[in-house]
Amino acid sequence: MNSLPISVVIAGGGTAGHIEPALAVGEALRDRHGARLTALGTSRGLERDIIPGRGVDLRLITPVPVPRKLNGDLLKLPFNVAKSFRQTRQVLKDVDADVVFGTGGYVAAPAYLAAKSLGVPFYVLETNALAGMANKLGVRLGGIGLNAHADSGMPGEVVGIPVRPGLATDPDGSVAAAAWKKWNLRDDMKTILVTGGSQGAVSINSALAGAVENLSKDYQILHAYGKKNQAPAAHENYVPLPYIEDMAGALAVADLVVCRSGAMTVAEVSAAGLPAIYVPLPFGNGEQAFNSRELVEAGAAVHIPDAELSAERLIDQVRSILGDPQRLAAMQEAVARASAGDVAYTLADRIASSVTRAGREVKQEHDKSRKPGRGSKTAGTEEKGN
Structure with missing residues (x-):
C-alpha cells in the first residue's frame, strides 16, 4: 500500500441517494487505507447537513443542475458549468487529489471535467437502474464506469450499491x-x-x-x-x-x-x-x-x-x-x-490499489518540472484502459 496517504475526492451531492454511496466508499477508504477524504457539495444540497457530521472535509462549489425544460436556467448553464469547473479544479489542486469517486448529482459533472483536465483518474458509479446525464458524461470523458444494475444505459461493470460500513449490522443487539x-x-x-x-x-x-x-x-x-x-x-x-x-x-x-x-x-x-x-x-x-x-x-x-x-x-x-x-x-x-456483498470495502480496495506508489512518485517528480498546481496523477495498471 502507499507510503503516503491517498487523497480521495468524492463527488455525489444534492440528495441522500447520491451522497450516501459516495460517503460509504469514502469512509471505507479512510477506515481501511487511511485516505484523506474531501467531499464536494453545494449550498442547496443535503450534504451540508450530512457530510460534516461524518467528519469529512466539505468544499462547496456552484451547483450545476441541468434543466429539463427550456427556460432561463438553461441559458445560465454554460456559465455555471465554467464557474463550477474552475472551483472544482482548484479544490483538486488544493488537496493534491489522487483519485475522484463520483456518484452523480449536482457536483458530479464538474468533478469529472476537472479530474479529466488535471489527469486525475476518476471512477463513476451509477446507483440507479437508469443512468443520469452527469455519469454518462463522466464515462465518455474516460472515467471508469461502475453500475449497481445491469442495463443502466451507461457502460461499466455491475458491482452493486455500496452501503455505509456497519449500517445494517447488529450482532449483539x-x-x-x-x-x-x-x-x-x-x-x-x-x-x-x-x-x-x-x-x-x-x-x-x-x-x-x-x-x-x-x-x-x-x-x-x-x-x-x-x-x-x-x-x-x-x-x-x-x-x-x-x-x-x-x-x-x-x-x-x-x-x-x-x-x-x-x-x-x-x-x-x-x-x-x-x-x-x-x-x-x-x-x-x-x-x-x-x-x-x-x-x-x-x-x-x-x-x-x-x-x-x-x-x-x-x-x-x-x-x-x-x-x-x-x-x-x-x-x-x-x-x-x-442482498449484495460488501460493496463499499470491495470498491475501496480496488480504488486504493489503483493509486500505486510508483505512480505517485512519478507524479511528484513530474510536478517539480511544471508550474504549481498543474500536476497529474497516474493510475495503476490494473485500472488503465477500462
Whole structure:
C-alpha cells in the first residue's frame, strides 16, 4: 500500500441517494487505507447537513443542475458549468487529489471535467437502474464506469450499491436496544418503519395518516415525515420524527419498511434483510420503479404505484405481510438471497490499489518540472484502459 496517504475526492451531492454511496466508499477508504477524504457539495444540497457530521472535509462549489425544460436556467448553464469547473479544479489542486469517486448529482459533472483536465483518474458509479446525464458524461470523458444494475444505459461493470460500513449490522443487539430506548419503542411489538426519504413524501404521509389508527392497534410505527412537512397528529404506538439521523437504529428495530425506492434506500433496506413496501417516486425517468423490480420479482418486496397508494391499500398490504408469519419469513429469506456483498470495502480496495506508489512518485517528480498546481496523477495498471 502507499507510503503516503491517498487523497480521495468524492463527488455525489444534492440528495441522500447520491451522497450516501459516495460517503460509504469514502469512509471505507479512510477506515481501511487511511485516505484523506474531501467531499464536494453545494449550498442547496443535503450534504451540508450530512457530510460534516461524518467528519469529512466539505468544499462547496456552484451547483450545476441541468434543466429539463427550456427556460432561463438553461441559458445560465454554460456559465455555471465554467464557474463550477474552475472551483472544482482548484479544490483538486488544493488537496493534491489522487483519485475522484463520483456518484452523480449536482457536483458530479464538474468533478469529472476537472479530474479529466488535471489527469486525475476518476471512477463513476451509477446507483440507479437508469443512468443520469452527469455519469454518462463522466464515462465518455474516460472515467471508469461502475453500475449497481445491469442495463443502466451507461457502460461499466455491475458491482452493486455500496452501503455505509456497519449500517445494517447488529450482532449483539445493542443497536436495537439503544433505538428502542431512544424512541420509547417496545421490544415485544412488531415495528413498521415508514420513510419518504430525506425530504419526506407527501403521498406516503397522507396514506399513513389515514392508516395509523388501524395499524397502531397491533403494530408500532416509526415515521420519518420530512423536515419540510407538517408534523402528524399524535397516536398511541406511533413515533413521528422530521428526520431519522440514526438510520442504523431504525433498521435494527424494523420488521417491515414502507418507503420510496430510491437506489440507496433499496440498498440499505436490503442490506438490513428487511421486507419492504416500495412506493416509487412517480417523477423523473422512472428509475425508482426499476430499482426495486428485482426484489419484487424475488418475492422480497411489494410495489405500490404512487397513484394507487391509499390508507386502505396500505393497511391491507401491511397486515397481509406482518399478520402472516409464513409470508413474512418467506420475504425475509428472499431479501437475504438478493442482498449484495460488501460493496463499499470491495470498491475501496480496488480504488486504493489503483493509486500505486510508483505512480505517485512519478507524479511528484513530474510536478517539480511544471508550474504549481498543474500536476497529474497516474493510475495503476490494473485500472488503465477500462
